[in-house]
Amino acid sequence: MSAQSDERDGIAAPAAPHPAAGDTAETERELGSRAPAFIKASKPLHLSWQVGVFAVGLAVVAAGIAMLVLPGPGWLVIFGGMAIWATEFVWAQLVLRWTRRKVAEAAQKALDPEVRRRNIILTVVGLVIIAALVAVYLWRFGLSLPWNVDE
Incomplete structure (x- = not known):
């Protein structure tokens, strides 16, 4: 079940506690769609928004895959496409969080x-x-x- 369906059903998701002002831990963004409120308000408009975001993200990821064998920053473009998908899809947000965590661990290990x-x-x-x-x-x-x- 997504965060959107909870909002539509009138069930409020529990709020995440806010970190203290002196807390240096990285705060994670809330999962779910980042579409404007007027787009989320209409189900057909939101679905078409998601299709558009998916198509643009797919084009960018496909270009990145092509750049793996052609000249260009392939992996950078692939992660850019994943970031586009992460603006709308929870699965992409989770993949980016995992990737970010692994990169931070590798950087710490390298140091x-x-x-x-x-x-x-x-x-x-x-x-x-x-x-x-x-x-x-x-x-x-x-x-x-x-x-x-x-x-």
Whole structure:
């Protein structure tokens, strides 16, 4: 059951407690449609609004999927399409909340000194291996520039 149907049935959803002024915890937005009140008031108008939001979001997500193989910021555009859907659909709001939470966790984990030290060590080891492979290749085959190749 959605928040909209609760409002239409006359059942008030319990209000979320407001955080204290000094509370630094991130407050989550209320789930449900963010359409203007005059659109929510008419069921046919609200349904057509939802269809329009879905179509625009689908077009943006499809463009993002195309950009995964074509030049362009594919994932950024896909998340933009999800944000468009999240203005109207609860499932998209929940997906974005989950994604935001996972990104914040990954950022915190990346800032952990032990993880940073491990990543630096792995990067240095990888660069040393690549440098050794390049050195072996150059020693074995030499450097032949494209404009100096004899045909």
